[in-house]
Amino acid sequence: MVAQKFNKGTYLEWYRSMLLQRRFEERAGMLYGQQKIRGFCHLYIGQEAVSAGMMSALKPEDKIITAYRDHGLGLARGMNSRECMAELYGKRTGSSKGKGGSMHFFSKEKNFMGGHGIVGAQIPMGAGIAFAEKYNETGAVCATMFGDGAARQGALHEAFNMAMTWKLPVIFICENNYYAMGTSVERTSNVDEIYKLGYAFEMPAEPVNGMVVEEVHQAMAAAAERGRKGEGPTFLEIRTYRYKGHSMSDPQKYRTKKEVEEYKDMDPLITVKAHILKKKYANAKWFETLEQEIKAEVDDAVEFAENSPFPEADELFEDVYVQEDYPFLS
Amino acid sequence: MREAIREAMSEEMRRDERVFLMGEEVAEYNGAYKVSQGMLDEFGEKRVIDTPIAELGFAGIGVGAAMNGLRPIVEFMTWNFALLASDQIINSAAKMLQMSGGQYGCPIVFRGPNGTAGQLAATHSNSYEYMYAHVPGLKVISISNPYDAKGLMKSAIRDEDPVVFMESEVMYSDMGEVPEEEYLIPIGVADVKRAGSDVTIVAWNKMMKVALEAAAELAKEGIEAEVIDLRTIRPMDYDTVINSVKKTNRLIIVEEAPPFSAISSELSHVVQFRAFDHLDYPVMRINGADTPVAYAPTLVEAYLPKVSEVVKAAKGSLYR
Ligand SMILES: Cc1ncc(C[n+]2csc(CCOP(=O)(O)OP(=O)(O)O)c2C)c(N)n1
Ligand SMILES: [Mg+2]
Numbered sequence: 001m002v003a004q005k006f007n008k009g010t011y012l013e014w015y016r017s018m019l020l021q022r023r024f025e026e027r028a029g030m031l032y033g034q035q036k037i038r039g040f041c042h043l044y045i046g047q048e049a050v051s052a053g054m055m056s057a058l059k060p061e062d063k064i065i066t067a068y069r070d071h072g073l074g075l076a077r078g079m080n081s082r083e084c085m086a087e088l089y090g091k092r093t094g095s096s097k098g099k100g101g102s103m104h105f106f107s108k109e110k111n112f113m114g115g116h117g118i119v120g121a122q123i124p125m126g127a128g129i130a131f132a133e134k135y136n137e138t139g140a141v142c143a144t145m146f147g148d149g150a151a152r153q154g155a156l157h158e159a160f161n162m163a164m165t166w167k168l169p170v171i172f173i174c175e176n177n178y179y180a181m182g183t184s185v186e187r188t189s190n191v192d193e194i195y196k197l198g199y200a201f202e203m204p205a206e207p208v209n210g211m212v213v214e215e216v217h218q219a220m221a222a223a224a225e226r227g228r229k230g231e232g233p234t235f236l237e238i239r240t241y242r243y244k245g246h247s248m249s250d251p252q253k254y255r256t257k258k259e260v261e262e263y264k265d266m267d268p269l270i271t272v273k274a275h276i277l278k279k280k281y282a283n284a285k286w287f288e289t290l291e292q293e294i295k296a297e298v299d300d301a302v303e304f305a306e307n308s309p310f311p312e313a314d315e316l317f318e319d320v321y322v323q324e325d326y327p328f329l330s
Numbered sequence: 331m332r333e334a335i336r337e338a339m340s341e342e343m344r345r346d347e348r349v350f351l352m353g354e355e356v357a358e359y360n361g362a363y364k365v366s367q368g369m370l371d372e373f374g375e376k377r378v379i380d381t382p383i384a385e386l387g388f389a390g391i392g393v394g395a396a397m398n399g400l401r402p403i404v405e406f407m408t409w410n411f412a413l414l415a416s417d418q419i420i421n422s423a424a425k426m427l428q429m430s431g432g433q434y435g436c437p438i439v440f441r442g443p444n445g446t447a448g449q450l451a452a453t454h455s456n457s458y459e460y461m462y463a464h465v466p467g468l469k470v471i472s473i474s475n476p477y478d479a480k481g482l483m484k485s486a487i488r489d490e491d492p493v494v495f496m497e498s499e500v501m502y503s504d505m506g507e508v509p510e511e512e513y514l515i516p517i518g519v520a521d522v523k524r525a526g527s528d529v530t531i532v533a534w535n536k537m538m539k540v541a542l543e544a545a546a547e548l549a550k551e552g553i554e555a556e557v558i559d560l561r562t563i564r565p566m567d568y569d570t571v572i573n574s575v576k577k578t579n580r581l582i583i584v585e586e587a588p589p590f591s592a593i594s595s596e597l598s599h600v601v602q603f604r605a606f607d608h609l610d611y612p613v614m615r616i617n618g619a620d621t622p623v624a625y626a627p628t629l630v631e632a633y634l635p636k637v638s639e640v641v642k643a644a645k646g647s648l649y650r
Contacts, residue, residue, distance in 0.1 A: 039449035039625060090625050090629075092626075098624070098626035099626060100624075101625030103454075104452075104625070117452075118414070152383050152384045153384055153385075154384060180382075180383055181355055181359065182358065183358075254358065310627065313632035316624060316632045316633060317619070317620075328619075329620040
């Protein structure tokens with residue numbers, strides 16, 4: 001890929017975004033241990049170069065839809081850490097009023113269209129979001145994200161076919177972190193180079209190194225450009241890695257400690273920091289201050305969540321229908 | 331509980347070469363909820379098969395294999411995800427025998443956990459007995475304890491018709507007596523778990539806990555509830571319920587799913603039709619709320635049927 005130059009501002013923003021995601025989720029993991037956060041909680045830690053590189057390549061009016069591993073993506077898209085933490089707590093001040101929890105981050109303001117729990121369901125939905133953009137001739141695209149496991153759902157093939165036939169402005173992104181729960185990619189298919197699935201539909205498709213934020217940005221920018229010009233979908237298989245277990249209770253017997261350590265050596269926080277220091281975009285002091293600022297932001301988010309009320313029982317009957325006087329059975 | 335289900339599957343697999351287990355994470359991971367722990371070691375990868383996340387596809391492969399002489403057990407990680415497979419369960423498995431004029435049956439078991447399991451939010455918290463019970467051609471079992479789980483699972487595997495078998499994540503660690511020797515529990519027979527003459531309470535799956543707790547509360551106030559575990563939803567054992575109602579003249583149904591088009595609706599209809607003269611009070615039901623389940627702890631609490639509601643309904647039916 002032709003190396004594109006990125007400026008100081010971009011690097012500093014990438015680093016800030018990735019550090020916020022990392023520290024926010026480290027705290028979320030601890031809070032889960034303290035049972036402040038319940039249910040399923042899937043951490044994004046390790047995959048932050050994908051969210052950071054993606055967001056710098058997209059415009060605010062572009063849409064994003066993803067699966068349940070959504071905290072990092074929501075934060076990278078600019079959702080504020082208070083509403084995110086409160087949602088993890090199930091508090092009324094959360095982004096989905098405490099009704100969605102970890103798996104269902106949504107922000108209409110940020111064009112972040114969820115957080116979805118059924119593996120693969122968001123793949124056709126993403127094509128549908130893009131359908132609406134095309135219908136309304138907005139020039140916006142929809143980044144539709146899913147895991148390597150989701151790539152085996154039939155919905156992918158149906159959605160790819162229609163998106164390609166109708167030239168929808170959608171970027172399909174498989175975040176291949178090599179495992180779907182305890183199942184490695186090569187155990188789920190004869191085709192373990194997932195990007196090749198695009199070829200069956202003659203959809204432009206390529207693998208991308210998801211540990212390298214520059215590469216993610218470039219691939220996304222090119223795909224978005226195609227979409228905006230009306231040339232239709234692109235499929236990116238972004239290869240990344242989750243350092244933590246699938247969810248919070250995963251003994252991780254399906255992989256070796258060594259493998260995890262090898263990926264941690266390529267950690268995008270380390271490589272981006274090294275680049276910033278080498279280029280003298282910032283000094284050690286800047287990193288220290290940033291750490292403190294982010295720690296303060298996460299502390300504040302936790303305090304906000306702690307001090308917020310849970311929804312009242314009656315609120316169960318709100319947001320089920322738009323119709324305000326819907327006659328519920330009781 | 332998980333051991334009871336595992337033993338039932340393993341015993342049937344030892345007994346019948348045609349039986350195999352297929353689903354997400356059932357083999358190498360030993361089951362998402364460890365129900366199939368050790369089964370890969372015993373039976374090998376020919377008969378304990380990990381699938382990709384492709385519910386519609388592997389359910390259909392199960393149906394085809396069943397049509398062609400095998401006896402699959404298809405595990406869904408939860409019944410929420412089986413919605414993707416519901417086409418194969420409802421359109422293919424349930425209707426195969428009739429469509430083929432009796433030539434092709436579909437002896438298959440679809441199984442997995444069902445219902446709420448803590449704060450899992452809207453898509454991961456649903457009880458689907460009512461949906462499959464609606465479908466002629468299917469049998470539907472929903473178990474509440476290890477003894478029933480084992481005996482009914484064995485019957486389900488031996489049954490010539492497609493069976494939907496519902497468990498619960500939050501009951502997998504439950505303990506209970508299971509005899510050493512082989513036993514089967516017939517499909518379609520309810521179980522009177524507690525005898526009583528004042529009011530009948532019917533439940534199944536984990537709502538049995540609510541029903542039994544309510545009965546214990548009522549007993550403190552001198553009210554003896556008869557508690558019936560339906561165990562099989564379709565075919566339903568109306569007779570056991572009606573015989574009880576003839577004695578108590580009152581019926582309370584506890585159901586985790588929302589009330590509209592529910593199993594409680596079906597049972598209420600048949601009871602008022604067949605035992606109208608025996609009812610001293612309208613049939614009451616305590617269902618989950620008429621909403622999806624939400625994440626917050628207060629909203630899960632607000633959704634679920636509560637012991638206090640059952641107690642109140644029972645006392646109400648006795649004008650107390
Ligand atoms: C239809 C469906 N089947 C099964 C599940 C249970 N489940 C949740 S996440 C997951 C693994 C998905 O892996 P992948 O798509 O690679 O995403 P990752 O978790 O690695 O981000 C499974 C099987 C589900 N939520 N939905
Ligand atoms: Mg994965």
